[in-house]
Amino acid sequence: MLNRLRDSLQPTMEKLGAGFAATGLSANFWTGLGLAVAFAAGAAYASPSLGVNAYAAAVIGGILLLVSGFFDVIDGAVARVTKQASKKGAFLDSSFDKIAEVTIFAGIAIGSLASPAWALVALGLSLLVSYTRARAESLGVELKGIGIGERAERLLIVAIVGMLPFAGSVNWAMIIVSAVAGITLIQRIVATAKKL
Template sequence: MSYLVRELKPHFERNIQPLLTLLSKAHVDPNVITLLGLVFVIVGSFFLYMHTYFWSFVFLALGGFADAIDGALARKNGSKNEFGAFLDSLTDRFSDAFPLIAISLSSEKLFSFISLLALVFSFGVSYARARAEGLGHELKVGLFERPERWITLLLGILIGAIELALMVILLGSFITLIQRVYAFKNRTSR
């Protein structure tokens, strides 16, 4: 499990309690937040494709924020269920894909290719964990999980270093995938 997920998530969830309380009292369904987050990511990806970086950053950050609070809201409401977890994981894959596809479609050949490689390895990281869990093993290991990829992408957009962010996402995802394969092999070889 990454440092961000392990150490910072509890602090983040404590700090958003007033918002979660407000959403809970308003009877907002966490699945609505999940789907709204996906809509924000699609809009942000369109702006990214158009090289309108300010609005891209705003909408992608809103999408990331929605993704960060939907599960916390479900836990607060006591409405955590398998369908919500399934929907969240499914929309996460789309949310991971749209910005990288937007970059690929709007970049010259080298960074188009790097963006697609980053997408493939990002999916590999997520799939490795999902497949291990499907086989009955927990696989929460890795240096560069989804929060790190999103923060890297958002920082790259914010400071105008999208190509550098892509390289970091590609390398971090590749390393994390190798870590997960190695960890799973060790656990199942015993």
């Protein structure tokens, strides 16, 4: 869903990419920074287990998750502007994305911000959505933009719904992510099966 928005923002992203590229730091640096911020978000989500206020943890975790997502967009923009897009960069980006997702959902479960069962379901379905795309593309089927909830949409749900000021907001975020990821998984399986 966000791919359409991303396409309309392409000129702005190119300007941002040029600005960040002017620092002389590589796209892989921004990928790594995005992962580091995701680790910080996971730690924030887990912090209620150490006595931190649950709502404060959800807000801090959500803000850090949004910042991490911003750097995840910047790394690709920098790679395109500097014409340094590479298979290595694409591999690192995809791998770091999955590591970040595991960190976020694990932090939420550890911090008891949501039912561990819902966090596990949300994580499992999210990883399956990514797996189906990777497997389909290895068979020559393009799945970019297929499904109602790619990674960006799912993490936006976690960050934004989780910051809403009512009890159980993060748990509701896990339920919504599970539903969205489950629908997306089915959509991708069907789309791939039709093309093979």
